[in-house]
Amino acid sequence: MAQTGSGIDPGFPFSAIVGQDQLRLALTLCAVHPGIGGVLVRGEKGTAKSTVVRALAALLPPVDDGRPARLVELPVGATEDRVVGSLDLEKVLRDGERAFQPGLLAAAHDGVLYVDEVNLLHDHLVDVLLDAAAMGRVHIERDGVSHSHPARFVLVGTMNPEEGELRPQLLDRFGLAVDVAASRDVDTRMQVVRRRLDFEADPGGFAGRYAEQDAALARRIAAARAALPAVALSDTELRRIAALCASFDVDGMRADLVLARTATAHAAWRGADAVAEEDVRVAAELTLPHRRRRDPFDEPGLDPQQLEDAMRDAAEQAGRPDPDPEPDPDPDGPGGAPVPDETPTPPDGQAPETPAADAPAPEAPAPAETAPDEAPARSGPGPAPQRQAGAPSAQFRTRLLQIPGVGEGAPGRRSRSRSPQGRTVRSTSERGHGLHLVGTLFAAAEHQVVRGRTTGRMKLAPSDIRGAHREGREGNLVLFVVDASGSMAARDRLSAVTGAIVSLLRDAYQRRDKVAVITVRGSSAELVLPPTSSVDVAVRRLASLRTGGKTPLAQGFLEARRVVLREKVRDPQRRALVVALTDGRATGGVDPVQRAKVAAGLLADASVASVVVDCESGMIRLGLARELATALRGAYVRLDELSAEQVAGVVRAGTSKFAA
Structure with missing residues (x-):
């Protein structure tokens, strides 16, 4: 637990932060009104996220007992007992007294609770934090103890999206969200480096130069807090807020409440006695972007033009007469509330709800094919024709693909593992x-x-x-080997395959896996996505997938083996599952099918579990994918059997040799 304002070495002053205006504003508004529910800070490493957060605590008003507000840091590996508190075993053993020992939430009361890498925190702990931030209290019913205590704090979570996203249902629980990035302006970057070097050379002297500015900010925050209850939110502005949220089609009512609180805090911050349109606009920029992500693969952010259109539509709604607060129950009687003519239409440019919305539309149909599973005929010399993969077909809930045995990998939801948080067996x-x-x-x-x-x-x-x-349960490394050859492109079969891959990627996202993607076509295999927890990147890569040419499956399995062995050095406890999507028709070189089987055997010898998804279709089926599954000593499933709705059960990859 870190603490500021207690005579320890001074931290970097809040006023000395260069840039990051939106982040500083979001933190300030949460300091004015902690009921907003905290700030989620998303950004690449090295963007001063932690520096800004730690500097905020020094600006908060002292708590009731006169001590400075605390900055409490929650480690990623914290247990639920450490967070919410538990039975005080020392008093139980020494005095026989059943007493409660407060946790980090109690220590953060009237201060800042900072969670770095919040996306790596267990979901149940994130729920506990967000519930406490929203209610301002913590209720504990456990170990024979019933306890409740206040826990009003500014919750700040920081994360690097490259390490994996928060689930959409948890994103919505954060009041505000800000994306930060390093400036590309040379003068700004110079100023950042200069101030940091000056601070490291003389922390006390550097902090002293900004002491008055920080003190002025602290006084302004305290004044805004005091003025907050008197700030008026008129029905006109409330209608504007409701219209904005309806225009962006956000789920539930949390966005409306947070937007109203944020607009009120901004009005108090600028010294106004009533919420105005400018306050609503600022609040919308901080409140709505992360709530537009209904699917884990939707892009975060808010298009400026879309916001302008929504604000214009909301202005029209705000100008309408207010309904009677107590309308006559008789619709034909006097005093009835006016009924809107129509539901506001979502503005142009709003992202569709499909996870692969950025995939390009299918091209014109290929020429007539000479065989069901062959690429279109071509004439003349030159390389084999290539084409863009069609848009993925409809997604579905997939069967559970699982590694047999019991591992000891990172917490997740796929395969069995030994875990201190698991159930006792x-x-x-x-x-x-x-x-x-x-x-x-x-x-x-x-x-x-x-x-x-x-x-x-x-x-x-x-x-x-x-x-x-x-x-x-543990998360695994799920490595996709995707056959993108000419035979797979026939009859737009790859659209069905990419739809299946997106479904599998969503499943991997929900089960907290790392994913990697290898494509096989032409004369080589390409690692288009190295192992990552940010599985939404894989969906974007699929949008630009090229198809055509021969099928070097042997190179695909050898590349998969290389990736798995390299990843085992980095993360020895994380087990790997290779999912190969192919029709099994290896081509190119001498005896390509046999070479593919030999390479598959080498992959199996590396103790890698595997599943072959047979994508072969048409009247003539050669059954080569099943032979590859045998060579891999893995599981076999047809593409049309991948849906959990159509086929019940679990596909366990590999044999008992993978069991612990």
Whole structure:
């Protein structure tokens, strides 16, 4: 837990931050009105996210007991007990008193709770934080303790999108969101470096030069807080807010409430006594962008023109007469509320709700094909024709593809793993995750006669201790090997394949996997997406997928083996699952099918689980994909069997040799 304003070395002054105006404004508005619900800061590494957040705490008013506001940092590996508090074992053992020991949320009261890499935090902990930030209190019912305490704080979460996104349902829980990036202006970058070097050379002297500016900001925040209850929000501006949220088609009512609170805080910050249109506009820029992501693969952000159109439509709505607050129940009687003519139409340019909306439209149909699974005929010399992959077909909920055995990888939702957060499945004489009390008692019971116990307490020995074997779920590295050859492009088959891949990617996103994509076509295999937790990038890469040429499947399996072995060095505990989508028709070179089988055997020898998705279609089926699955010693499933709605059950890749 870090603390500012306590005589420790001064931090970087808030007033000395260069640029990042929107981030500083968002943090300031949350300091004025903590009920906004916190700020999510998204941006690349090295953009001063942490510096700005840590500087904010020094500007907050002192708490009721006169101490400075605290900056409490929540580590990614924190447990729920550490966050919300738990039973005070010391008092229980020493005094026999059942007492509560507060956690980090209590320490952050009237201060700042900072979560770096919030996207890597367990989802249930993120829920706890956001609930506390929204309600301003923490309620604990656990371990025989019932406790409640205030927890009003400015919640700030920072994240690098390259390391994986927050789920849309968690994004919505953050009041505001800001995307930050390093300036490309040379003078600005020079100023950032100069101020940082000056601070490192003399922290106290540097902070002293900005002390008065920070003090003025602190006084202004305190004044805005005091004035906040008196700021008026008229029905006209409330109608404008409601119209904006309806125009952007956001889910639920949280956006309307947060936008209203943010607009009120901005009015108080600028010293006004009533919310105006400019306050609503600023609030919309901070409140709405991250709430437009209904699908994990939707692009975040807010198009400026779309905002202008929505503000114009909202202005028309705001100009309408207000309805009677208590309309006559008789629709024909006096005082009835006017009914809008029509529902506001979403402005042009709004992103469709499909996850692959940025995929280009299919090109004109190819010439008539000479065979069901062959590329279009061509004449004359030159390379094989290439074409853009068509738009992905409709997505679906996929079957669970799972690695057999029990691993010890990063927490996720795909394969079984040993996990301290999992459920207890049995006791073990080896080191486990915590004490298995029942197993310990049973182990000791067998020796009570030998140990001379007749009555009284059970006699225990160190050899009786049993650990708890807990099992949870882990995330895996899911590596897609995509056949993008000419035979796959026939009859727009790749549209169905890319639709299946997007469905699998969404499944990987929900199960917290890392993903990688290898495409196979022409004369080589290409790693188009190195292993990453940001699976939405893979969807964007699919939009530009080129097809055509021969099918060097052997190179695809060898490249997959190289990627898996390299990733094992970086993350030894994360198990890999290779998902090959192909019709199995290897071409090019001498005996390409046999070469593909040999390469598949090498991949299997590296203890890599695999699933072959057979994409072959048409009247003539050669069954080569099933032979590849045999060579990989993995699972086999047809493309039309990949949907969980059509086929029940779990596909476990590989054989028992992968079991722990």
